[in-house]
Amino acid sequence: MLPADTRVPIFCQTTGTTVSGYYGTSNIWDNIDSGEYVSDAYVNTGTDGYVASRCG
Template sequence: MSVENDSSQAQSLAADSGFPTFPVAPGYRVNVRSGPGTSFSIIDTLPLGGYVTIRCQCSGTTVSGPYGTTDIWDCIGNGRFVSDAYVHTGTDGYVAGRCS
């Protein structure tokens, strides 16, 4: 299976969750952290060309990336966070509900 097919399949599976799905910045392997900040441990790395499903968002450590500088962190699953600076949401603001 090609990388393109893997990305398409991942996007389709993520879209089925009912939460908004967005691509990560091209050419970046984005770190997934255990909390909303760079002081939290890295628990995974997203593949090149990956997509994330944002379940909720919260503020955390300010990070600069290809989509600007932000303190917004995207929760992509239970205890799994990525900086919104590496996710192409099309806006500098929140696109999902706030994490509680």
């Protein structure tokens, strides 16, 4: 859990479970650290789409 307005790096993104959060509903998950993901629905990226390369 991170405090509101915490800046996180997005190393890559992947699809997963659909989640509804503060920034809408999304099935995109952002890799923010080794093995750590957060739903894009909780990250303000400025778009509903991908902003980083796909994980893989």
